[in-house]
Amino acid sequence: MHRPEVVGKSEHNTPRFVATPAAHCEVFRVPYSVHFSEDVDVPPELHTRAFQTLVDISETLESIPSSSAFWSVANNGLAELNLGGWHFEYRIHHRDRRILVVAARQLSPQVRSS
Numbered sequence: 001m002h003r004p005e006v007v008g009k010s011e012h013n014t015p016r017f018v019a020t021p022a023a024h025c026e027v028f029r030v031p032y033s034v035h036f037s038e039d040v041d042v043p044p045e046l047h048t049r050a051f052q053t054l055v056d057i058s059e060t061l062e063s064i065p066s067s068s069a070f071w072s073v074a075n076n077g078l079a080e081l082n083l084g085g086w087h088f089e090y091r092i093h094h095r096d097r098r099i100l101v102v103a104a105r106q107l108s109p110q111v112r113s114s
Helices: 044-061 069-074 109-113
Strands: 033-036 079-083 086-093 098-106
Touching: 033 044, 044 079, 044 086, 044 098
Parallel strands: 033 098
Antiparallel strands: 079 086, 086 098
């Protein structure tokens, strides 16, 4: 077997190849990422609360099988979240494992009290 010549290398920094057993691989589901459209403008503290609530919601989505009829509805419509006197609309992109907030508006005082 012909070994290529290594020029300018000393014995101490010549690469060594060591056989190692294959690593045990585990499959982990990637959690959903949560994003807000650029035109969604809410107060920073509410943005943080909405983000965390949607992360919590995404964790429950993990338990819904991919074959569930829920996904055909969720992938083709908007979901809603009312939080802190605001109404958020978001899309669940199951295939991309992403939640995208597409709109937010402050609720009127009459709607908040009901």
